[in-house]
Amino acid sequence: MPKKEIVYKKHAVDMMTDRGITKKQVEIALDRGSKFKQTDGFLAKYSYYSVAYKIRGNKYIIKTVYID
Numbered sequence: 001m002p003k004k005e006i007v008y009k010k011h012a013v014d015m016m017t018d019r020g021i022t023k024k025q026v027e028i029a030l031d032r033g034s035k036f037k038q039t040d041g042f043l044a045k046y047s048y049y050s051v052a053y054k055i056r057g058n059k060y061i062i063k064t065v066y067i068d
Contacts (some may be wrong), residue, residue, distance in 0.1 A: 005059045012062040020067045026051050
């Protein structure tokens with residue numbers, strides 16, 4: 001599990017609800033997923049879903065999640 005605090009943007013929470021992705025699944029993607037650099041942050045791909053996030057200090061800022 002990530003050691004950084006996880007902060008969820010409202011959009012990310014809305015998308016998680018719509019797509020049936022749990023906070024635990026987000027943590028797993030951050031911990032075990034393949035990471036890719038993006039223009040403004042990173043993308044963690046794990047199993048059938050992806051998590052777009054950025055790192056600010058010791059926090060993961062979750063921008064959105066989606067089904068691949």
